[in-house]
Amino acid sequence: MSNVFLIPRTIISGNDALEKSGSYLKKCGNKAFIVTDNMMVTIGNVQKLVNVLDKQEIGYELFAEINSEPTDQMVYQGVKTYKETKCDFLIAIGGGSPIDTMKAIGAMLTNPGTLADYMGKEIATLPPALIAIPTTAGTGSEATQFTIISDTQTEVKMLLKGAPLLPAIAIVDPELTLTSPPNVTAATGIDALTHAIEAYTSQKSQPMSDTFAVSAVKRVFKNLLKAYKNGKDIDARKEMSVAALEAGIAFNNSSVTIVHGMSRPIGAIFHVPHGLSNAMLLSECLKFALAGSPERFCDLAKATGIYENNMSDLQGGQAFITEVEKLCAQLQVSTPEQFGVDKKKYFDQLDKMAEDALKSGSPQNTIRNVGKEDIINIYKALWK
Known part of the structure; x- marks a missing residue:
């Protein structure tokens, strides 16, 4: 029996991985949509990313509306803000929740309907470039074609999947995990x-x-x-x-x-x-x-x-x-x-x-x- 094996196209890992990622991010677009949470802003991890973007003269829009259990409503708000601010690629920095939310936003930018429509189906259309920067060592979402989003109407966690959800770049910098309690x-x-x-x-x-x-x-x-x-x-x-x-x-x-x-x-x-x-x-x-x-x-x-x-x-x-x-x-x-x-x-x-x-x-x-x-x-x- 044959097997298909999928991994991110580019993985940048090790100490200072974020600092060394600028040239790769530059190839992704001109304005990044940063998906994160308020804690990442408070402890300075978002600023570390912004410093890298500034050096490459990449613009950005900050979307720090994510909590530990991302919902479909957060995703739809993200899609709206992405379009209004004319971004052209997405970066998630944080734990699995921001990364999962970024994937879902990306999917909804290029696929019709609602998130619930894709329960049990493959998401087929490529989103804008997805960049995942984990700040915890656990979810592995930076390396997967899956995302988990809660349906606020049914109280069901929707498992959505498809090769297009696999991040183009995973930046795995252990220094970003030092602040995890x-x-x-x-x-x-x-x-x-x-x-x-x-x-x-x-x-x-x-x-x-x-x-x-x-x-x-x-x-x-x-x-x-x-x-x-x-x-x-x-x-x-x-x-x-x-x-x-x-x-x-x-x-x-x-x-x-x-x-x-x-x-x-x-x-x-x-x-x-x-x-x-x-x-x-x-x-x-x-x-x-x-x-x-x-x-x-x-x-x-x-x-x-x-x-x-x-x-x-x-x-x-x-x-x-x-x-x-x-x-x-x-x-x-x-x-x-x-x-x-x-x-x-x-x-x-x-x-x-x-x-x-x-x-x-x-x-x-x-x-x-x-x-x-x-x-x-x-x-x-x-x-x-």
């Missing part, structure tokens, strides 16, 4: 780990995506706790930035599975940040998926040094999941209750959440068959 470092780092594990255990996995996925898992295990405990550890930050990029490349080509499918409804209904909702689900979902392919989970135990001689594939897989649980505990991952989710509303929404998870298509990529009752039982298990 510990809770963000933890949540986004677990997001990267989830991407890598799901990519490797997906029904759509392929040899090239496997290589990136395994490398990402190893980097996360070696470096996430270091970055969490000492945010100024530039070596750990650099390794985590690479891990997030690798994991993004991996799942871009093999898809995510049950964790992401189930996390989106939690985020859409209860406004739990994406990385954290993944982290809440990770252990229970992996324990469910293990029976579908113990050998794949055992591979990850071997790659990370967790496997011990004479372990069966099942024992190796279980040992790997136990280490994932230990890492989440060290990172103080919240439960839904600790986050402040209302228990009654949570249980009232179980049926809708399970249906929405299945509609996303991601659970069906899981290496073990997943039914609605399986998903409901996993959701219930989160409330301990």
Whole structure:
């Protein structure tokens, strides 16, 4: 069977990557539409980008209206502002939310209809050039053809996809992640780990995506706790930035599975940040998926040094999941209750959440068959 493997056309990575990117940005257009959030403005990351643009005499329009759960209304406002200000390419700087919003704005600039029209369909028409500059090490959105946007009418997180959504340039500068607080470092780092594990255990996995996925898992295990405990550890930050990029490349080509499918409804209904909702689900979902392919989970135990001689594939897989649980505990991952989710509303929404998870298509990529009752039982298990 043949496989298609997609990555950004240009990846600029390492310390000072943003500063060195000017000549590449110059080729993209004359006026950039910068998609970001107010925090990026406050801490000075946007100014670092503006300095690069000024040196290249590139104009810009700042659109800093994004929050942690981007909606269709933010996208439509962005499209309107882009057209009014006569920009000709887009740059997102921030976490996954600004990058996802930028992709959706780009898609709506060149494709007819509404975002909801593209649920389950491929976005086909190329947008203006998309430039992604992540400031967290987790979402991998800088390397993917996917975007997640909340539908404000249905409270559903829409998964939109298509090769045109793949950024033309990804600028991965670990120095931009130094300002991430510990809770963000933890949540986004677990997001990267989830991407890598799901990519490797997906029904759509392929040899090239496997290589990136395994490398990402190893980097996360070696470096996430270091970055969490000492945010100024530039070596750990650099390794985590690479891990997030690798994991993004991996799942871009093999898809995510049950964790992401189930996390989106939690985020859409209860406004739990994406990385954290993944982290809440990770252990229970992996324990469910293990029976579908113990050998794949055992591979990850071997790659990370967790496997011990004479372990069966099942024992190796279980040992790997136990280490994932230990890492989440060290990172103080919240439960839904600790986050402040209302228990009654949570249980009232179980049926809708399970249906929405299945509609996303991601659970069906899981290496073990997943039914609605399986998903409901996993959701219930989160409330301990």
